[in-house]
Amino acid sequence: MSVFEGxxxxxxxxxxxxxxxxxxxxxxxxxxxxxxxxxxxxPLLVLFFLQLPFVLVAGVKKEWLRSLRxxxxxxxxxxxxxxxxxxxxxxxxxxxxxxxSLAMSLRxxxxxxxxxxxxxxxxxxxxxxxxxxxxxxxEFTFAFTTAVRFVPVLAEEAQTIMDAQKTRGLELERGNFLxxxxxxxxILIPLIVSAIRRSLELAEAMESRAWGAxxxxxxxxxxxxxxxxxVLIALSILLLAVGVYVHYFVSIPSLSQFLPPLPF
Amino acid sequence: xxxIKDISFTYPTGVEALKDVSLTxxxxxxxxxxxxxxxxxxxxxxxxxxxxxxAKGEVLVDGVxxxxxxxxxxxxxxxxxxxxxxxxLFSETVEEExxxxxxxxxxxxxxxxKRVTWALNLLDLTEYRxxxxxxxxxxxxxxxxxxSVLAWDPTVVILxxxxxxxxxxxxxxxxxxxVQLNGQGKTVVVVTHDVEFVAECNPRVVLxxxxxxxxxxxxxxxxxxxxxxxxxxxxxxxITQIFLGLTDLGLPFDVINVSxxxxxxLEYLEGANH
Numbered sequence: 001m002s003v004f005e006g007x008x009x010x011x012x013x014x015x016x017x018x019x020x021x022x023x024x025x026x027x028x029x030x031x032x033x034x035x036x037x038x039x040x041x042x043p044l045l046v047l048f049f050l051q052l053p054f055v056l057v058a059g060v061k062k063e064w065l066r067s068l069r070x071x072x073x074x075x076x077x078x079x080x081x082x083x084x085x086x087x088x089x090x091x092x093x094x095x096x097x098x099x100x101s102l103a104m105s106l107r108x109x110x111x112x113x114x115x116x117x118x119x120x121x122x123x124x125x126x127x128x129x130x131x132x133x134x135x136x137x138x139e140f141t142f143a144f145t146t147a148v149r150f151v152p153v154l155a156e157e158a159q160t161i162m163d164a165q166k167t168r169g170l171e172l173e174r175g176n177f178l179x180x181x182x183x184x185x186x187i188l189i190p191l192i193v194s195a196i197r198r199s200l201e202l203a204e205a206m207e208s209r210a211w212g213a214x215x216x217x218x219x220x221x222x223x224x225x226x227x228x229x230x231v232l233i234a235l236s237i238l239l240l241a242v243g244v245y246v247h248y249f250v251s252i253p254s255l256s257q258f259l260p261p262l263p264f
Numbered sequence: 265x266x267x268i269k270d271i272s273f274t275y276p277t278g279v280e281a282l283k284d285v286s287l288t289x290x291x292x293x294x295x296x297x298x299x300x301x302x303x304x305x306x307x308x309x310x311x312x313x314x315x316x317x318x319a320k321g322e323v324l325v326d327g328v329x330x331x332x333x334x335x336x337x338x339x340x341x342x343x344x345x346x347x348x349x350x351x352x353l354f355s356e357t358v359e360e361e362x363x364x365x366x367x368x369x370x371x372x373x374x375x376x377x378k379r380v381t382w383a384l385n386l387l388d389l390t391e392y393r394x395x396x397x398x399x400x401x402x403x404x405x406x407x408x409x410x411x412s413v414l415a416w417d418p419t420v421v422i423l424x425x426x427x428x429x430x431x432x433x434x435x436x437x438x439x440x441x442x443v444q445l446n447g448q449g450k451t452v453v454v455v456t457h458d459v460e461f462v463a464e465c466n467p468r469v470v471l472x473x474x475x476x477x478x479x480x481x482x483x484x485x486x487x488x489x490x491x492x493x494x495x496x497x498x499x500x501x502x503i504t505q506i507f508l509g510l511t512d513l514g515l516p517f518d519v520i521n522v523s524x525x526x527x528x529x530l531e532y533l534e535g536a537n538h
Contacts, residue, residue: 157351160346160348160351161351161352163310163315163335163346164346165352166315166335166336166339167313167335167339167342167344167346167413168352168364168368168412168413169339169365169369169416170336170368171334171336171368185354186364190351190353193354193398194351197350
């Protein structure tokens with residue numbers, strides 16, 4: 001469950017936590033676009049390090065590292081697939097192939113990094129407020145925040161189920177790959193059944209508390225943009241502008257210039 | 265025998281659930297662990313089969329430290345019936361559900377068949393042999409969970425809140441069943457805050473508050489001690505409450521059993537008539 005921990009919000013405050021979630025989302029979006037623009041290693045490396053100040057100011061270094069560690073498996077897969085297919089289909093060769101595969105893995109890491117910063121510094125309440133004020137229908141907002149809120153509950157339930165099956169002699173780490181996958185069936189079935197049961201109960205509880213009785217809801221708190229928010233908007237737009245400029249007008253040095261010819 | 269030597273445990277969230285707890289549970293004993301919510305009861309029993317390992321101190325099951333063996337190994341000796349049966353049921357039929365643990369422990373098919381039939385019969389579930397456990401009622405699911413643990417014949421049986429959600433008749437069945445298990449020489453540990461249930465079973469009671477054991481002894485002594493029960497936020501059994509109010513008649517106050525109470529009252533009334 002440690003992967004979820006890397007995205008789970010904790011109640012602390014920092015200048016980053018106080019930013020408007022809509023603005024933070026704009027920043028994530030811009031980071032996303034710029035990361036997709038580039039297929040070279042160096043600019044993606046710059047993007048990766050560009051986000052470090054956010055992590056440090058927000059004081060979420062430990063959780064952030066954990067989210068990266070959780071991504072290691074997928075990053076490795078991305079690297080291997082790009083490398084193997086690039087090799088067989090001859091899209092790239094030699095050092096260029098190595099650089100391309102590394103860049104694709106790093107791109108994914110940059111995306112994970114920005115989403116992790118977003119979720120680590122935005123409380124679920126703020127997020128739903130932001131969605132509501134962006135005129136997203138309340139049904140969707142509610143479904144989204146409920147899903148986010150139930151992740152830790154589900155994680156805890158999964159732990160209990162694992163304990164229960166372990167006491168019935170289930171050894172998760174035993175056997176070959178297929179056997180190990182099958183070992184998870186006794187855990188997944190109770191988990192899914194109870195999630196469905198829980199959602200039905202939740203629906204009943206909502207109905208009995210007059211959910212959807214009025215069309216227009218009001219909120220106790222209203223999000224307002226502050227100076228810091230405008231600074232982040234400016235920075236995000238600047239990031240996009242610089243990204244586009246570099247992409248079209250600057251020739252980016254490639255790794256192959258620094259490496260000896262490689263045998264693939 | 266389960267020996268708990270001075271253990272402490274803190275959850276990753278920072279909650280200190282157990283503080284220097286020591287306890288010995290001998291073979292064939294019947295122990296009820298009581299206390300209010302959050303007293304550390306479930307945390308304590310999860311140490312008995314190694315689901316949790318103590319941060320400090322040691323837990324020995326038949327002389328072997330729980331740190332040195334896997335839960336699956338310990339489970340062969342220490343059976344644990346979880347509070348909510350829905351956390352363990354997953355098979356297509358009740359029969360398969362009960363056979364699951366037996367397969368994990370490596371019993372041969374003939375033995376599995378014999379044990380499953382035995383367990384179904386024991387808990388009055390034979391007619392549901394081929395039924396999906398998800399189609400059963402709450403009480404029946406609880407019995408399936410119990411059968412699936414008893415099937416491999418563990419020497420220690422731990423039951424976490426077995427009476428929750430059971431009607432009076434089911435509770436009485438469960439009580440007789442537990443007493444019978446204990447009579448067959450099994451060590452039974454029950455985690456509960458159902459005072460009436462404990463009063464009728466009359467086991468050894470371990471009382472917990474704030475992660476520590478505050479009392480350990482006969483149910484009769486502990487459940488009738490108002491200072492203790494108040495500290496542990498439990499209410500004495502109803503029959504005891506009556507006798508606590510009748511002390512001015514010269515009656516004993518440490519009564520937890522209804523038939524015993526009846527006898528005392530009848531004797532008193534006879535005496536008053538003459």
